[in-house]
Amino acid sequence: xxxxxxxxxxxxxxxxxxxxxxxxxxxxxxxxxxxxxxxxxxxxxxxxxxxxxxxxxxxxxxxxxxxxxxxxxxxxxxxxxxxxxxxxxxxxxxxxxxxxxxxxxxxxxxxxxxxxxxxxxxxxxxxxxxxxxxxxxxxxxxxxxxxxxxxxxxxxxxxxxxxxxxxxxxxxxxxxxxxxxxxxxxxxxxxxxxxxxxxxxxxxxxxxxxxxxxxx
Amino acid sequence: xxxxxxxxxxxxxxxxxxxxxxxxxxxxxxxxxxxxxxxxxxxxxxxxxxxxxxxxxxxxxxxxxxxxxxxxxxxxxxxxxxxxxxxxxxxxxxxxxxxxxxxxxxxxxxxxxxxxxxxxxxxxxxxxxxxxxxxxxxxxxxxxxxxxxxxxxxxxxxxxxxxxxxxxxxxxxxxxxxxxxxxxxxxxxxxxxxxxxxxxxxxxxxxxxxxxxxxxxxxxxxxxxxxxxxxxxxxxxxxxxxxxxxxxxxxxxxxxxxxxxxxxxxxxxxxxxxxxxxxxxxxxxxxxxxxxxxxxxxxxxxxxxxxxxxxxxxxxxxxxxxxxxxxxxxxxxxxxxxxxxxxxxx
Numbered sequence: 001x002x003x004x005x006x007x008x009x010x011x012x013x014x015x016x017x018x019x020x021x022x023x024x025x026x027x028x029x030x031x032x033x034x035x036x037x038x039x040x041x042x043x044x045x046x047x048x049x050x051x052x053x054x055x056x057x058x059x060x061x062x063x064x065x066x067x068x069x070x071x072x073x074x075x076x077x078x079x080x081x082x083x084x085x086x087x088x089x090x091x092x093x094x095x096x097x098x099x100x101x102x103x104x105x106x107x108x109x110x111x112x113x114x115x116x117x118x119x120x121x122x123x124x125x126x127x128x129x130x131x132x133x134x135x136x137x138x139x140x141x142x143x144x145x146x147x148x149x150x151x152x153x154x155x156x157x158x159x160x161x162x163x164x165x166x167x168x169x170x171x172x173x174x175x176x177x178x179x180x181x182x183x184x185x186x187x188x189x190x191x192x193x194x195x196x197x198x199x200x201x202x203x204x205x206x207x208x209x210x211x212x213x214x215x216x
Numbered sequence: 217x218x219x220x221x222x223x224x225x226x227x228x229x230x231x232x233x234x235x236x237x238x239x240x241x242x243x244x245x246x247x248x249x250x251x252x253x254x255x256x257x258x259x260x261x262x263x264x265x266x267x268x269x270x271x272x273x274x275x276x277x278x279x280x281x282x283x284x285x286x287x288x289x290x291x292x293x294x295x296x297x298x299x300x301x302x303x304x305x306x307x308x309x310x311x312x313x314x315x316x317x318x319x320x321x322x323x324x325x326x327x328x329x330x331x332x333x334x335x336x337x338x339x340x341x342x343x344x345x346x347x348x349x350x351x352x353x354x355x356x357x358x359x360x361x362x363x364x365x366x367x368x369x370x371x372x373x374x375x376x377x378x379x380x381x382x383x384x385x386x387x388x389x390x391x392x393x394x395x396x397x398x399x400x401x402x403x404x405x406x407x408x409x410x411x412x413x414x415x416x417x418x419x420x421x422x423x424x425x426x427x428x429x430x431x432x433x434x435x436x437x438x439x440x441x442x443x444x445x446x447x448x449x450x451x452x453x454x455x456x457x458x459x460x461x462x463x464x465x466x467x468x469x470x471x472x473x474x475x476x477x478x479x480x481x482x483x484x485x486x487x488x489x490x491x492x493x494x495x496x497x498x499x500x501x502x503x504x505x506x507x508x509x510x511x512x513x514x515x516x517x518x519x520x521x522x523x524x525x526x527x528x529x530x531x532x533x534x535x536x537x538x539x540x541x542x543x544x545x546x547x548x549x550x551x552x553x554x555x556x557x558x559x560x561x562x
Contacts, residue, residue, distance in 0.1 A: 016387050016388045059431075060429060060430050060431045060434070061383055061428070061429045061430065062383040062384060062386045062387050062429075062430060062434070063387065065380060065383055065384045066384060066387050066388065069384065100315070102318060102320075105379050105380055108380065151315070151316075151538075152509055152538035152539070152540055153314045153315055153538075153539065153540065180505075181505055181509070181538065183505065183506075183510065185510075186510075
């Protein structure tokens with residue numbers, strides 16, 4: 001896909017009207033562009049640009065929410081084609097806000113960005129117990145687990161979740177944490193494999209952890 | 217001829233002088249535009265959340281501990297951001313000593329869904345604040361600064377519609393956002409006026425169009441005219457509380473007509489003082505995350521001295537403190553202020 005084509009996807013992701021992305025996806029399917037290319041170079045490529053703009057402070061949360069909404073619509077339209085082609089995901093990512101915490105905007109932003117980066121995401125929602133995390137890890141074997149907390153109270157719950165997971169799974173999955181009160185220092189103290197300051201950094205961190213894993 | 221000694225300033229004089237950018241006196245004032253209640257403070261007073269959110273006597277007594285025990289120059293009795301939410305029909309979980317209240321439902325998807333009851337100010341979760349202010353005015357109003365607090369229309373929209381939907385509408389349905397703000401500003405104005413009448417010296421308007429969520433242009437387009445109107449109609453002194461890194465929009469807050477802006481550590485105090493140029497007072501900006509909650513009294517002291525030397529008008533934590541904040545760290549703010557404008561040791 002040319003840079004101009006990716007640029008068209010970028011514009012469609014930022015359009016307040018859903019029909020822009022719908023028309024663009026249909027146009028590419030009709031032209032028989034591979035759904036893998038539409039996904040990776042179109043949608044994910046364009047979302048990557050928006051992510052970088054967000055990180056650089058050029059766009060704000062409403063723009064990210066809008067492009068995530070549009071991207072989800074695009075993926076829905078592509079799904080039948082993708083299933084036919086059996087596109088492998090980049091990795092499996094389990095995410096949830098820890099027990100006692102019902103805040104989800106930060107978690108949702110990470111979910112959107114991670115989905116946009118080509119991961120298969122299992123979103124457990126808010127107020128998730130450590131037992132529930134363990135149960136899903138045992139069943140679905142995610143590569144990465146993301147824990148979110150907005151409150152200083154519930155931030156301490158992350159430590160418990162990590163302890164519980166590590167008793168059964170000493171090395172993998174990788175566990176990363178984030179949320180307003182969280183710092184790198186805190187992540188190190190509780191034995192997390194990483195800390196993402198914002199949604200884009202969470203994606204970068206996940207990519208890095210997976211490539212570290214693969215190169216080992 | 218020997219100069220006559222100035223009378224020692226009192227908490228109220230210090231605070232009011234700082235609020236209006238007036239005479240500096242012997243030292244900077246320490247205030248709390250947002251909650252400074254911690255679990256330790258609850259244990260010391262024997263008054264706990266969630267009762268203190270809904271009982272005026274308990275609310276007033278716990279709030280006063282900020283002055284009595286910590287030595288702050290002000291008392292601010294509204295600890296949560298959900299007092300109006302319940303009055304407007306959200307289901308609120310009032311939390312626990314370690315958990316702040318939270319709205320569980322967001323009942324409005326259209327501006328017409330917003331129900332403003334005729335007797336709004338009599339709703340228990342709002343009336344409690346007015347009653348607590350009346351109690352505080354009687355016991356402390358002569359010598360301590362009394363601060364009221366209301367949620368602005370942006371924050372109320374989050375409660376009523378949900379943060380994610382409301383933020384998305386700023387792009388997809390700007391007229392709806394304006395209709396929400398237009399209706400909900402009336403709640404903020406009415407509650408602010410009632411708080412001033414009940415005995416508050418100043419009212420904080422907390423409106424979370426934060427620097428981390430929206431752009432300066434979003435503030436300018438949607439909120440600036442609303443805030444200008446609110447400041448005109450409220451009539452009494454106002455402090456804007458709006459968190460996040462707002463270094464890029466400080467002039468807009470000046471333009472909105474607030475007497476003071478309560479700001480975060482992310483905004484550099486020196487730059488803020490320069491940009492605002494004494495056209496509005498600056499209150500802040502000790503970091504919650506790094507030093508008050510996660511640091512030591514020494515760390516707090518260093519940040520406090522930095523802010524004093526930068527020329528902020530009033531010293532304060534940057535936002536409502538985490539409930540597990542150690543008392544020693546809060547007291548360190550007051551200690552740093554007591555050293556005056558030229559520190560004994562730094």
